[in-house]
Amino acid sequence: MIIIGILLxxxxxxxxxxxxxxxxxxxxxxxxxLLSLEVSFNxxxxxxxxxxxxxxxLSIVKLGAYIVFLGIALAIGEISIIVxxxxxxxxxxxxxxxxxxxxxxxx
Amino acid sequence: MSPLLETFTSAVITLxxxxxxxxxxILAITSIVFAYLTxxxxxxxxxxxxxxxVGLVNAAFFMILGYPLLAFIQLIIYVGSGVLFIIxxxxxxxEPKLSFRPNLYSWVIVLFIFVLILTIGVSVxxxxxxxxxxxxxxxxxxxxxxxxxxxxxxxxxxxxLIVSIAVSRGEEE
Numbered sequence: 001m002i003i004i005g006i007l008l009x010x011x012x013x014x015x016x017x018x019x020x021x022x023x024x025x026x027x028x029x030x031x032x033x034l035l036s037l038e039v040s041f042n043x044x045x046x047x048x049x050x051x052x053x054x055x056x057x058l059s060i061v062k063l064g065a066y067i068v069f070l071g072i073a074l075a076i077g078e079i080s081i082i083v084x085x086x087x088x089x090x091x092x093x094x095x096x097x098x099x100x101x102x103x104x105x106x107x
Numbered sequence: 108m109s110p111l112l113e114t115f116t117s118a119v120i121t122l123x124x125x126x127x128x129x130x131x132x133i134l135a136i137t138s139i140v141f142a143y144l145t146x147x148x149x150x151x152x153x154x155x156x157x158x159x160x161v162g163l164v165n166a167a168f169f170m171i172l173g174y175p176l177l178a179f180i181q182l183i184i185y186v187g188s189g190v191l192f193i194i195x196x197x198x199x200x201x202e203p204k205l206s207f208r209p210n211l212y213s214w215v216i217v218l219f220i221f222v223l224i225l226t227i228g229v230s231v232x233x234x235x236x237x238x239x240x241x242x243x244x245x246x247x248x249x250x251x252x253x254x255x256x257x258x259x260x261x262x263x264x265x266x267x268l269i270v271s272i273a274v275s276r277g278e279e280e
Binding site: 016018034039043069073075083087 | 128131132134135138139142143145146147151154155158161162165168169172173174176177180181184185188189190192193196197199216217218220221223224225
């Protein structure tokens with residue numbers, strides 16, 4: 001029973017990362033790409049914590065927690081910077097689609 | 108906290124409990140559904156809200172894995188500030204028309220990543236050590252001791268989400 005539960009965590013992490021990468025490749029909107037990246041990030045943190053807790057050495061358990069804590073802090077910084085850049089691009093150049101090469105006229 | 112709720116919490120988060128597997132199954136399905144909705148939903152605001160729910164479910168996973176403090180950090184910092192920042196910022200934008208065109212290559216890439224991560228996870232070992240669940244008992248302690256704070260946190264986050272939806276919807280009308 002425990003093994004089923006632990007396998008579920010790995011499968012969930014794998015599917016989250018897969019969905020995130022899928023969305024990053026096939027979404028052309030910058031905001032959607034950022035959201036897909038965050039889905040991937042959630043999967044990665046889950047996987048890192050699972051690996052850290054499975055190895056069973058106290059220092060590695062703590063190391064996993066430190067890595068994920070650092071990751072969350074970096075993710076917040078990344079979100080704030082990227083969203084600010086997207087807002088700037090939208091307001092100054094009216095661009096939110098990475099395939100656009102010309103300034104979109106206001107509708 | 109009532110003794111009934113305390114008993115239920117201990118039963119759910121206990122090594123070898125069938126409730127743990129059931130809880131993990133529900134969390135896994137919820138997480139995957141919300142992640143899929145985040146990527147494919149047409150409205151950017153609602154996509155961000157689905158991402159907030161993915162973060163909430165991930166916090167529950169952290170709690171079960173034995174990292175209650177990280178679960179609270181995930182709730183307070185990641186969901187509370189990061190995702191809400193995205194929602195409020197997007198509500199300032201005029202939403203563009205989105206296109207989502209998956210094809211065969213995307214499924215191949217997803218399958219490759221899925222198999223890769225599954226191989227890494229299984230090769231490390233699928234048996235939890237006694238150390239893995241050490242933190243689970245402190246998680247129960249957190250829930251039983253600070254249940255009022257958790258309820259207030261959930262209410263505050265829900266209110267913030269509702270207000271952000273109202274602000275974004277109100278701009279369109």
